Every structure is written in C-alpha cells, then in structure tokens.
Amino acid sequence: MIYVKARLPVQFYFLLVRDKRSGCDVAKDVAHFDIGYRQCLAPEGRPLDGLPEFARDAETLIGLYRAMVRTRTFDAKAVALQRTGRLGTFASSLGQEAVAVGVASAMRAEDVLLPSFREHGAQLWRGVSPLELFLYWGGDERGSDFAGPRQDFPVSVPVGSHAPHAAGVALAFKLRHERRAAVAILGDGATSKGDVAEALNIAGVWQLPALFVVTNNQWAISVPRRRQSAAETLAQKAIAAGIPGEQVDGNDVIAVHQAAAAALERARSGGGASLIEAVTYRLADHTTADDASRYRDDAEVSRHWPEEPLIRLRAYLAETGHWTKTDEEKLLAATAAEIDAATSAYLATKPQLPESMFDYTFERLPADLCDQRAQALAPAPVAEPITAR
Amino acid sequence: MAEITLIQAVTLALARAMEEDPRVLVLGEDVGADGGVFRATEGLLARFGAERVIDTPLAEAAIAGLSIGLAAQGFRPVAEIQFTGFIYPAIDQLVNHASRLRTRTRGRLTCPMVLRSPSGGGVHAPEHHSESPEAMFAHIPGLRVVIPSSPRRAYGLLLAAIRGADPVVFLEPTRLYRAFREEVADDGAGLPLDRCFVLREGKDMTLIAWGAMVREALAAAVALAREGVSAEVIDVATLKPLDAETIIASVGKTGRCIIAQEAPLTGGFAGEIAARLAERGLMTLLAPIERVAGYDTVMPLPRLEHLYLPNAARIAAAARRAMAYA
Secondary structure (H helix, E strand, O other), X not given: OEEEOOOOOOOOOOEEEOOHHHOOOOEEEOOOOOOEEEEOEOOOOOEOOOOOHHHHOHHHHXXXXXXXXXHHHHHHHHHHHHHOOOOOOOOOOOOOHHHHHHHHHHOOOOOEEEOOOOOHHHHHHOOOOHHHHHHHHOOOHHHHXXXXXXXXXXXXXXXXXXXXXXXXXXXXXXXXXXXXXXXXXXXXXXXXXXXXXXXXXXHHXXXXXXXXXXXXXXXXXXXXXXXXOOOOOOOOHHHHHOOXXXXXXXXXXXXXXXXXXXXXXXXXXXOOOEEEEEEOOOOOOOOOOOOHHHOOOHHXXXXXXXXXXXXXXXXXXXXXXXXXXXXXXXXXXXXXHHHXXXXXXXXXXXXXXXXXXXXXXXXXXXXXXXXXXXXXXXXXXOOOOOXXX | OOEEOHHHHHHHHHHHHHHHOOOEEEEEOOOOOOOOOOOOOOOHHHHHOOOOEEEOOOOHHHHHHHHHHHHHOOOEEEEEOOOHHHOHHHXXXXXXXXXXXXXXXXXXXXXXXXXXXXXXXXXXXXXXXXOOOXXXXXXXXXXXXXXXXXXXHHHHHHHHHHHOOOOEEEEEEHHHXXXXXXXXXXXXXXXXXXXXXXXXXXXXXXXXXXXXXHHHHHHHHHHHHHOOOOEEEEEOOEEEOOOHHHHHHHHHHHOOEEEEEEEEOOOOHHHHHHHHHHHHOHHHOOOOOEEEEEOOOOOOOHHHHHHHOOOHHHHHHHHHHHHHHO
C-alpha cells in the first residue's frame, strides 16, 4: 500500500493578516491541512507496496473479484434489457464496480447503506437481489422492498439529497449507543449541493458514525469534474466540516476496502464521520437515456479502459497463482446463469395491482383517498359505439 | 385545569409526547437552551436532556433530512423550522423523501416525523416571517398538513400528529400563539387528524377557515348574528387529508359558503374546497361560493399587512353579498 500525501499537493493556510497600516502585517499560520491518496495495486496489477493484511488472503480477494464481475454482468444485462424495451432508463456502473464493492465489503450487515443511483455493486453485496434491482429499474416499487438489508435506504435519485438522511441514521445509532455506521454514497456532482455540505457539517460537529463516499467518476452527466468545483480534490470538502478526508484510487478495490474499513471502524468506535473520494471513471453513458458522445471524446474513454478495476485484480490474482482461465470461465458462466435466472423471474413478474398505488401513501387510507382509490379500481367505462346522428 | 395560550399548549403536548414515548425527540434551531424563538420548547431541555432536545446547526434542509433518517430508524422526531419563510429548503426533503418513503419501499421504511413551524402574518414581523404556504404542502401526496386554531386543538392535534406514523407539517398560526387563553386538560387525549371541527352551528351559510382566519370567521359570525344571519363556522384544521364530507354536508344544509384563507388567492387551498363543493354540492348552492383571501401579491411588510390580511369585516361583507344574492 502506498499512501502518497504529495500526489496532489494540497496545503491550506488560514492566514490572520493584521492591519498593514498599523505596521503589524504579521501573518500567522493558524491551521493547515493535507489530503492523502491511497493506492495498493497499479493498473496492470502490480502491488505498489506491501498489501494490507486482509489482502494477503486470496479467498478474500477472489470474493471481491467475484462481486465486481457479478455487478458488471448485472449491469450489462440491465442495459441489454433497456435497449430491447424491457427495462426503464438505467444508470450503468460500468468501470465503478470497485467503489461499490470495496465500500460495501467493508460494511457490516447491521450498518446502513444510503445509495445514490449507481451503486448496484454495493446493493448486490449487501443482499439486494438482482431481481429486486431489475424490478426497481423496470418500474416496480417492490424492487425497493428489499428482503435482504431491511434498513438500507432505497436509491436516491435527487442528487445528494440523501446525505442528510445518513446523518439522521447515524444520529439514531449514536443516541442508541449502537456500534453501527451509516454509509452514504454520492457522486462528484453531489459535492456541489447544499444538502451534502449541511450533512457533512452536522456529521462533523456531532461526531456522527457516518461515512460519506464520493464516487468521483469525472462526469456529472455532461459536466466534467473540473467544471464542478475549483477545489483540487473533492476529499477536501471534509476539511471545512472538520472530519478526515482522503482520496483513494477508486479502481483499486483493495485500496477502497481498506480506506472504508478504517473509516467505518473509526465511526463505530466513536471517532466520528469521514469522507472518502474514490477517483474512478464513468466508462458508460450517464444513463441509457444519455449519449455521452455529444460532450465527451471516445479517445478519453479509451484512455481510461486500461485503468478499470477488474483488469488489475484479475492480473494480480493470476500473477500470484490464485486465478486461472478456467476459474474465469467458470465465474462468468455462473454469474451469467444467476443473472439470466433473475431476468426470467423479472420478466415473469406481473405488475402490481392498481390499489398498491394508494395503499402505502399513509399508514391508513384516509376517506378522501378511499374515494380516489375506488375511482381507480372502477371498471373502465365501456365506450359507446360512435353512430352517425 | 389551567388556562393556557396556544404556544403553551404546544409545549404541553411536546412534553406529554416526550414523557410517554422515549422515541420522541425535539430538534431544530435554538430549541434547546433558548427554548425556541417563540418559546415552544421552553423547559424541555432541562426536563429531557440534550440527547432528546437537540439544537441543530443552521440548516433547514438538513433538519428535515435528519428527521427522515431518524424516523426511518424508529425515532419520532419533532423538528422545528423557525419560521415558514425558512422552510422552503426543507420542501425538497418533504416532497422527494419524507412523503414517499413508505410508498416507494412498499411499507418497508416509514417516516413518522412532524415538522412544526410558525406560520402566517399579523404580528408585525420582519420580511419572510409572515407567509402562509400551507397549500404548497397540501399538494404533496403522502404528507399530512395540520393547522390548529386554539390551544385545545393545538394540544390534541400535535399529540395525534406525533403519535401517528405519517409525516406531518404542523403549521402554528403565529398570531394566535398568545392571542387568547383556553382551559386545556393535560389528559393526553389526541384529536382526529382527518376531521373538520364545526365550531358554531348555523343555518344560513357556512364560513370555512383555518389557522388565524378561524377567529376572524367566528367574529364575522357574531356580527352576522346581530343582523339575523345564522352562520355555521368550520375549522379545517386538517387540510390534508381533507374532510370534504363535513364541508359538503354543512353547505348542503346552509346553501351558502364563504371560504377565508390568509394565503394568496390563486392556487390556495380555498380553491380546492370550492372545487369539491362545485363537484359534489353545486345544486345545493343558493349563492356563488366566495373566497376571502390574501392578494396575489408579495406579503407586504408590517406597515401594510393589515390591508393584506383578510379579517372579520371582509368575511362579513362577503357573507352579506351571499345573503343578498339569494
């Protein structure tokens, strides 16, 4: 593991500049900060330094690799279903699997995940089923009634607006003296939002057991990272909130897992909140409704392909003798079979009954809404044949 | 039984709710040591401690968002937004999350939270402190909107709002906070959240109001009685969900209807009530429905606010027009 503090030389100095006219123009350095960058595996799979303890266990790494492949298989199927008119608009996580899997694998079952809309890998790791994800993206609310992680939040479509919920969930843990943490995953665009600034500030001042993960995939639909913020890093958004912030290679699942595990352990043991900026790249369009070629050169995308997260872990596992071509073929066949079965189950799922639209609006249906429900359930009026008058 | 003001009734209900349910938390700006800018949370910090009476940083969206996280985790947060003029950053949280968490997870996660806020004009407050945005909230599916107009109703409705499992926006008419006293029994009895209150029975017309306009409607009814006109007065304390039955039955009996609201006319909740009557009570009407409302102007600063706010005289004038019509 290499922890480079100098990769982005970010140093902040708050200066107390006194009135020059008085002759007392003495600058006093009252605080300064730096942002570190964490990376364990180079893009071609070469370990940069001694790997962290957990990464010496090949089975652990194979588990992470399987989860990323499973995510990518789900993702590809979802895009294919959308392209053939069988799924709604879908946000692909192609290329970002290491962030979702790295973070989720560092969580405990009793922690709570508050995802944005591109964290399929984290949701799958935590026990949301591919069928449930297909249902949600296929336009069925039952897809957010997870059988697995019952307390995890559904995806937040309005960007960054779920960050304060994470603070609220974390406050609940703190008030109940539970050793649990809330994890919100956000995008780079979300860091421009007031909700995120408010949540970070509160998580800092109350020392809440929360982790905010910024998946910096370089693009907020068509707006590149450099046009999102003048800050050198998004990790430094933590500094103003008074919480630890660090950058991590978001295509390096080992580094992401290590950073998240450390932040979560700190959170659960009363050390407060953290922010991790996971630097990755959105290899796909924003969603299936987007055409990134309108604003992004294909050459830029091509340059990022060699850095994607599956290549390096697979290369490392192969290099260390823990992964063969046969293993790879078996894994691809197994994940394809699982996702195909989920697809069949999804396509065979009948839509909800119309009354479901009403029945969860309030705890008990108010009289006023009963009338509307009855109208909705009434048989459609039979059209009178049009006859000449 | 003590005679108390509406604001004291709010405090009484908060204390009662916190006493009976350890999951109830109070949070907001200055709700702790200061007891809230209107003193709604006076004494609660000393009684229940800083873990249950929580001063937040100055961040309205986060106050609503925190409450959603707490509620989904099983707490019963009662958040205060200092004035409705500052509630708008929280609307995103209410529209996109609080009001739909239950339905979008098919009941897996729920959001039992109350967002309290002083609302309305008439107290010569600074800019942004006098608006009546209730119709905005009433338009949000899955959200309850409650506006008390007396100490007793404030107590019972707030208790019911806190005990319920749905998100509630609870708008307290600033002008009525200390306008009058009423005997309130601290008996823990909640009031229904889906019923209008018929405050005065009458046979010639129905005056419909909520919040501070209820007092004006009652005063108008007294004035009209002196002229031999018998007016029924209905307090629509729970705008959402609306108890349309009580309103339609009343107008079915009286044949005339005046609706008073402090908020601007266009898109206001009086329009919704008028529409219900047009759909289901049109043939019972003897005269056109009239709305007595604020104007479609920006709420004026204190020197002109008395010209903006509807009052008993304007309501009575509308009533006389209705009597003259038929």
